[in-house]
Amino acid sequence: MDAIVAREVVKRYGSTVALDGVSLSVGAGEVFGLIGPNGAGKTTLVRALTGTTDPDEGEVALLEESPRSVGRDRIGLLPQAFLPADRLTARELVAYYAGLYDDARDPDAVLADVGLTDAADTRYEDLSGGQQRRACVGTALVNDPEVLFLDEPTTGIDPAGRRALWGLLEDLAACGTTILLTTHYMEEAERLADRVGLLAGGELLAVGTPAELIDEYGGESRVEIETAGQSTGADAADAPQLAADAAPLDEYTVEVRGQGLVVRGVGPREIGDVVDALATASVEYESLTWAEPDLEDVYLNLSGEGDATSDSRPREAIAGGDHQ
């Protein structure tokens, strides 16, 4: 059974097309990650799926019903930029939302799940940014929902808090909760999501498992080098080109960028070819980094927001220093 279905959903705000024929389905128990640049339509899609906005065209089904018909106790939502009532303690805040359901979880158990037991009696405005966000996540968990929508749940949370929440979401997924989350953190989508959808300009450009998307759209693994100069007396500015012209790199695609170069199609066993080329050209370098494509490369390639190489996350720093 598909827990969430959208068919050719269109939503316009005046002349702006927020969603342009988006179709997707999320199976029961699946974790679906929605990534995309700001203004891509992620929040609008979440609103359409939860029934808090009506699509202009298309159909939406949530647990095989219209979003506004489905039992409120079956769904949970953490809206983007959610600011709950202040001057309530974390416990009071969670208890307030728990009080809206007939069969809610114990607020203290929810607070324990989101790691706020020690801060349960602290007022919301006195919590740290990460604690505030975790309290907000807690409000979406009070009814133990079958389908959970989380719109950028870890924004503003420190790395440790983020990983704690990831663990919680993994536990929920393991228990069969269907989760749709939007995020700007590719690492988060890659770790949590069974499938990922990339939304840009209101269109769903690609959907697949993280591995499928990386294989198809991530590009090649590569080595990035920042040169420091040339030991035989040539102009330092020529160093990248000298290295690029060296024989060991004949089989690779090489791109010179300022004082650096990018060698594409380099597997981990072929890094030596790059080092040899630098030695052959007597080029000194400050850093040499090997990177394999990841979801961020997919995002950048498909969204058109940047170049896959220039912003990609290095996976393995091989060496740094001068080559003599």
Added chain:
Amino acid sequence: MSRYARVRAASGAAWRAFVRRRVAVFFTFFFPAILVVIFGALVRTGAGGTGLFVREADYYVAGYLAVVVLQTPLSRVSSEVARHREGNRFEKLATTPLTRAEWLLAQTLVNVVLVGVAAVIILALVTASTGASPALSPALALAVAAGTALFCGFGALLGRLADSQDGAITAANAVGLPLLFLSETFVPPVMLPAWFRPLLSLSPLTYFSRAARTATAGEGAGIALAVLVALSVGFFLAGALAIPRTD
């Protein structure tokens, strides 16, 4: 039972959030007190034709009550709607069992308590400082509750139209001030131009003034109270429908 539990949870949270705003609490009750002191004890009609008031002290009790019945719910609910919208709280609540009418009912209950306490303070002060002797009755309590509900609904409508908390407060003041003086509160109709007097009936606050005045005079509340209750139901429903989900 479920509806009761939801409203209780929402009103409890709203109450706690309010009473912990010490400045807001202080001025909620200080404002009517200072109003009575200024108008009832200082500006009132004095011997030899001094002062601004032309009627006996009992006439103005309804006006003092109208101030809190109008301003407290109008400004609080309109700004609360704006605050909820800015924080995406309505989007969140739309996915819970709490309906918009229940949310507004919870806010109304909190305001009824606040206005009720403020009304008691006003009645005590006018009795002690102005020489008025207002009669207390269930009709007066009903008028205060109905008037508060009416302006909670009105506040929700303003909150829907305003684009920010500041805008909501400004709108509440802009609407509230003319209503306050053109609703048979402090300015008797005889002091207004004849052509304008029929327009007084268009102000919902007029019906509160009439109901409260007859009730404090110990004469029941009559038709004005019935109209006030009907208006409060209408404004409450309109306000509940006006509360946004997201867009």
